[in-house]
Amino acid sequence: MTGTSVNMIGNKSMGIDLVADVIIQEMKKSTSCEIISDIRRESNGFKVYLLAFEKYYLRIGGMVSLITMLTEDESSQSADIIGTGGGSGLLNISYGANEDFAGKAVNILKECGFFFEE
Template identity: 45%
Template sequence: MLMASVVKKMECYNIRKSVKDLGEDLKEKIKAERVCDDYKVLGNAFVMLLSFERYYWRNGSYASLTVMLTDDGQMQTADIVGSGGGEGLWNFSYGANAEFADMAVEVLQEYGFQEKNNECNRN
């Protein structure tokens, strides 16, 4: 059985903050336990990876949120994956994974990020 997941992709051409600062804002504003975060400089690109988890009482399960922020100097991107949060034989999530992913989307929209079309979603 596949785990329920939601993938959102965003981009921003009007860079207002470094990915490191964006990561700090996400850590501050997302109400969940931070599993890990890592920041790397790869040539001319900056990358930050964040991982969170949260318990959802309504269905008694955990959901995870992974956010990868990248900046190549001309554009910033965000890859956001909300997964888990499902219960029972059919792994019904009551939207916990999407709700978790939307928390990151809302924070990044404050800085000019816009969602791209994406065909990776799996529920």
């Protein structure tokens, strides 16, 4: 199976609740994907949101999954994005489908004030 993973840091310009809602709305609008899971947990001021999406890519004839974990406490925000699946054939070639899917989430997060850790 093929996959890609990206880590980002938020500037807290937008609360994680709104960030999760924007990701869901924009992913559905821009990729016609299906949201598989929207899990939101909070304890003692620490929030963890887990979003899972799935999309069929015609060019590979298979499904690609996107997992996004958002975390926030009083001083920091982070996002972990994993695009996986989509490999086809004997060599399990994805033709970049998982990177494309993850890239959509990265672009949405950038618009929400997230950036790559240096």
